[in-house]
Amino acid sequence: MAKLYFRYGAMNSGKSTLLLQTAHNYEERGMKVILIKPSKDIKADVSIESRLGVNRKVDYLVDDDTSILDIVSNINNVSCILVDEAQFLNPNQVDELLRVTTDYDIPVICYGLRTDFKTNGFPGSIRLLEIAHSIEEMKTICRCGSKATFNARFVNGNLATEGEQVAIDGFDSVTYESMCPKCYFKLRGKVKVLTK
Amino acid sequence: MAKLYFRYGAMNSGKSTLLLQTAHNYEERGMKVILIKPSKDIKADVSIESRLGVNRKVDYLVDDDTSILDIVSNINNVSCILVDEAQFLNPNQVDELLRVTTDYDIPVICYGLRTDFKTNGFPGSIRLLEIAHSIEEMKTICRCGSKATFNARFVNGNLATEGEQVAIDGFDSVTYESMCPKCYFKLRGKVKVLTK
Amino acid sequence: MAKLYFRYGAMNSGKSTLLLQTAHNYEERGMKVILIKPSKDIKADVSIESRLGVNRKVDYLVDDDTSILDIVSNINNVSCILVDEAQFLNPNQVDELLRVTTDYDIPVICYGLRTDFKTNGFPGSIRLLEIAHSIEEMKTICRCGSKATFNARFVNGNLATEGEQVAIDGFDSVTYESMCPKCYFKLRGKVKVLTK
Amino acid sequence: MAKLYFRYGAMNSGKSTLLLQTAHNYEERGMKVILIKPSKDIKADVSIESRLGVNRKVDYLVDDDTSILDIVSNINNVSCILVDEAQFLNPNQVDELLRVTTDYDIPVICYGLRTDFKTNGFPGSIRLLEIAHSIEEMKTICRCGSKATFNARFVNGNLATEGEQVAIDGFDSVTYESMCPKCYFKLRGKVKVLTK
Numbered sequence: 118m119a120k121l122y123f124r125y126g127a128m129n130s131g132k133s134t135l136l137l138q139t140a141h142n143y144e145e146r147g148m149k150v151i152l153i154k155p156s157k158d159i160k161a162d163v164s165i166e167s168r169l170g171v172n173r174k175v176d177y178l179v180d181d182d183t184s185i186l187d188i189v190s191n192i193n194n195v196s197c198i199l200v201d202e203a204q205f206l207n208p209n210q211v212d213e214l215l216r217v218t219t220d221y222d223i224p225v226i227c228y229g230l231r232t233d234f235k236t237n238g239f240p241g242s243i244r245l246l247e248i249a250h251s252i253e254e255m256k257t258i259c260r261c262g263s264k265a266t267f268n269a270r271f272v273n274g275n276l277a278t279e280g281e282q283v284a285i286d287g288f289d290s291v292t293y294e295s296m297c298p299k300c301y302f303k304l305r306g307k308v309k310v311l312t313k
Numbered sequence: 314m315a316k317l318y319f320r321y322g323a324m325n326s327g328k329s330t331l332l333l334q335t336a337h338n339y340e341e342r343g344m345k346v347i348l349i350k351p352s353k354d355i356k357a358d359v360s361i362e363s364r365l366g367v368n369r370k371v372d373y374l375v376d377d378d379t380s381i382l383d384i385v386s387n388i389n390n391v392s393c394i395l396v397d398e399a400q401f402l403n404p405n406q407v408d409e410l411l412r413v414t415t416d417y418d419i420p421v422i423c424y425g426l427r428t429d430f431k432t433n434g435f436p437g438s439i440r441l442l443e444i445a446h447s448i449e450e451m452k453t454i455c456r457c458g459s460k461a462t463f464n465a466r467f468v469n470g471n472l473a474t475e476g477e478q479v480a481i482d483g484f485d486s487v488t489y490e491s492m493c494p495k496c497y498f499k500l501r502g503k504v505k506v507l508t509k
Numbered sequence: 510m511a512k513l514y515f516r517y518g519a520m521n522s523g524k525s526t527l528l529l530q531t532a533h534n535y536e537e538r539g540m541k542v543i544l545i546k547p548s549k550d551i552k553a554d555v556s557i558e559s560r561l562g563v564n565r566k567v568d569y570l571v572d573d574d575t576s577i578l579d580i581v582s583n584i585n586n587v588s589c590i591l592v593d594e595a596q597f598l599n600p601n602q603v604d605e606l607l608r609v610t611t612d613y614d615i616p617v618i619c620y621g622l623r624t625d626f627k628t629n630g631f632p633g634s635i636r637l638l639e640i641a642h643s644i645e646e647m648k649t650i651c652r653c654g655s656k657a658t659f660n661a662r663f664v665n666g667n668l669a670t671e672g673e674q675v676a677i678d679g680f681d682s683v684t685y686e687s688m689c690p691k692c693y694f695k696l697r698g699k700v701k702v703l704t705k
Numbered sequence: 706m707a708k709l710y711f712r713y714g715a716m717n718s719g720k721s722t723l724l725l726q727t728a729h730n731y732e733e734r735g736m737k738v739i740l741i742k743p744s745k746d747i748k749a750d751v752s753i754e755s756r757l758g759v760n761r762k763v764d765y766l767v768d769d770d771t772s773i774l775d776i777v778s779n780i781n782n783v784s785c786i787l788v789d790e791a792q793f794l795n796p797n798q799v800d801e802l803l804r805v806t807t808d809y810d811i812p813v814i815c816y817g818l819r820t821d822f823k824t825n826g827f828p829g830s831i832r833l834l835e836i837a838h839s840i841e842e843m844k845t846i847c848r849c850g851s852k853a854t855f856n857a858r859f860v861n862g863n864l865a866t867e868g869e870q871v872a873i874d875g876f877d878s879v880t881y882e883s884m885c886p887k888c889y890f891k892l893r894g895k896v897k898v899l900t901k
């Protein structure tokens with residue numbers, strides 16, 4: 118039975134690299150995969166780029182009103198659907214991906230962020246966390262060596278706590294750092310070290 | 314470094330049993346645990362009951378306006394905090410539990426449902442899925458033998474698709490069945506078997 | 510496709526409790542399970558006992574020369590096979606369990622220890638670690654609060670580093686304690702704290 | 706507390722790619738990693754090659770009599786040790802890696818195969834499966850679309866069931882294919898489809 122997977126991780130956890138590796142694994146067996154990416158992610162237009170230097174053209178760029186079931190009903194012999202930046206899907210599109218697994222028996226693997234710089238989920242990631250058959254974490258590290266789960270945003274080097282949910286890394290003086298909750302709270306000046 | 318865990322599962326996946334087992338594991342070492350439960354779960358009053366026949370009194374029953382940090386600041390030498398039916402916490406209380414791990418260095422293990430009978434998250438489970446250090450699935454099975462992830466509600470034996478988010482199993486002719494998405498959609502008459 | 514699972518954990522991680530809970534989950538749906546236990550575990554004769562106080566009769570006690578495929582070929586309509594103390598199976602019996610999944614399409618869930626008091630695997634656990642479709646850890650805690658993975662043996666309260674692989678807890682002045690590697694090495698006087 | 710990880714997978718599951726990605730994640734934070742590889746793997750001399758086209762020089766090539774603790778005692782400020790083809794370590798070297806985590810507090814991440822073409826563990830992988838703090842699976846697919854866990858060897862295109870444990874892919878007419886147990890047994894002519 119085909120499943121819907123959500124492989125989530127903080128920024129720089131290697132999500133795009135693993136997506137491209139997974140595509141490679143299918144294709145070297147002669148199996149066809151399709152790569153989908155929401156168009157909201159303006160950074161990479163029509164390609165998926167791994168920070169390791171590998172990149173590849175996206176097969177379908179989906180807008181907010183694109184029906185994924187329409188796409189799937191027009192393709193044949195697909196062994197797996199891979200979605201990059203899946204946090205930018207809308208909830209309805211995630212529901213459609215679940216139907217791809219139950220109605221078409223095609224596995225779907227979504228890669229994406231769990232939360233934004235305010236620690237709130239994106240529309241697509243919340244829906245994936247709710248209904249994916251399987252939720253798998255991709256790890257990366259904090260500056261302290263612990264596992265990072267938060268994505269801190271900096272504007273001109275200063276921690277940002279307000280702003281739009283989407284602001285692309287490297288534009289408008291925006292940068293991000295993956296952090297563990299403890300280091301993040303410390304940076305926000307909120308950790309009162311308490312001994313019990 | 315202490316962590317916030319969310320061990321989620323469909324109904325009847327053994328969440329309360331594992332909670333009681335975990336409490337036992339700490340206590341046989343002479344370590345103190347506290348058991349917390351949201352009061353919204355009227356089924357079990359002040360005890361946690363496992364369907365295996367084991368049960369135990371809850372230490373703190375929390376209302377919507379209870380501050381969990383207030384509770385923790387008044388207790389000493391606690392090795393672990395265990396939360397039953399954590400889907401009924403409000404998001405702010407989940408944020409407080411994360412602070413218990415970062416500020417007090419006490420691990421917190423929350424057990425709860427991922428989604429309601431409409432496949433939507435509960436306030437507490439969505440926040441836990443967003444910020445828990447670690448998300449762990451507890452499995453149970455569908456009628457078909459596959460893994461169940463949905464909680465279907467029945468009223469007088471008929472599948473319900475509308476109604477309040479909370480309706481206790483066994484009251485008002487309400488029953489639940491853990492199902493896989495495929496069997497659930499089939500029951501709703503929506504699976505159009507399509508071959509590609 | 511049915512799978513062979515190995516759910517391993519240190520002593521007192523709740524393996525038998527979860528086995529009994531899993532049996533309960535199948536049976537409340539009217540599905541039949543069978544419980545298997547190697548006879549080498551003389552502690553519990555013909556029942557599986559959870560430290561939470563629940564227990565249940567074993568269906569098949571297997572000796573070293575019992576063929577598990579023979580057992581399975583003589584039973585009907587089994588939805589799942591559950592094995593307690595699976596570390597005591599011999600490697601050939603583990604191979605048979607894998608064939609139960611591939612040839613009979615019946616899922617098999619084995620619960621057992623990973624290693625003995627010398628940190629070496631048991632015959633059954635090594636084979637399960639090698640060929641199980643899925644390896645899942647059941648956690649318990651060390652005296653320091655970290656995850657315990659080792660099973661330290663004590664004879665009359667003293668750490669034992671030599672002796673037979675199997676010695677039952679509570680007999681002949683033997684006791685066990687689940688420990689993390691760091692606390693275990695410290696106890697053996699081997700941790701030289703080194704700073705880099 | 707630093708941990709010893711074993712990330713195992715069948716051939717072509719992306720182990721080297723993930724290793725290189727993990728190295729990248731540390732280094733872009735200015736943290737130092739060292740890459741270790743057993744010399745038994747003659748395929749790649751002194752570099753780690755990902756099938757995605759990325760590669761990198763190994764820092765330490767270890768022979769059977771190399772002491773890993775000697776290596777570690779001579780390096781400073783290392784944030785993580787990464788081991789490629791870890792199945793070729795000897796058991797004593799794996800024990801040393803565990804001591805690196807407990808005595809030096811440096812995390813160690815080992816990537817390697819679980820089993821050989823006869824489904825038996827390698828010396829290093831068995832020891833890692835026994836004592837690693839954490840065992841994590843890297844998935845790849847079988848020709849049937851299921852998860853592959855076995856590494857079938859072919860000599861001149863014919864399935865091999867006898868031979869040396871180590872024979873490098875691409876040499877002496879040897880090739881490998883990652884397979885699920887069911888397809889593997891079917892290929893060996895052993896699946897008797899039995900209905901219960």
